[in-house]
Amino acid sequence: MLAAIYLYDSHKLHSVKRNSLYSIGIVTGVHGLARGGKAIEYGFSYQKRNYKGDFPTNLPDEQTSRLIDKRFLVVFDSIRPSWNRIILKYEINDSSKNPTNGWKKIPSQVIKTTHNN
16 A cells, blocks of 8 residues: 555656646645644645645644745646645745746746745
């Protein structure tokens, strides 16, 4: 069972790398995971459709709660946008507009700060 999950995740990661686009994701919350720990919940839009994702984190509660409503870069598979990951390293300027069709490269002009998360 674990091997099947690993292969599926590896396939998703390879597909996201091959077909990647970028968008603006907004952190909407934090939830607990079944095996312990927590995940950051976020949403983004692509071609006028909304998508959600979550990303496991080991950040302290104080740090994760400060992320809610902040905007970060999201990388996603242009063929299957539900295959996505938020990149907490790149916070997005508040004035930046969400690209309807995504960005092909990380747009440095919209990056607010660089974090070490």
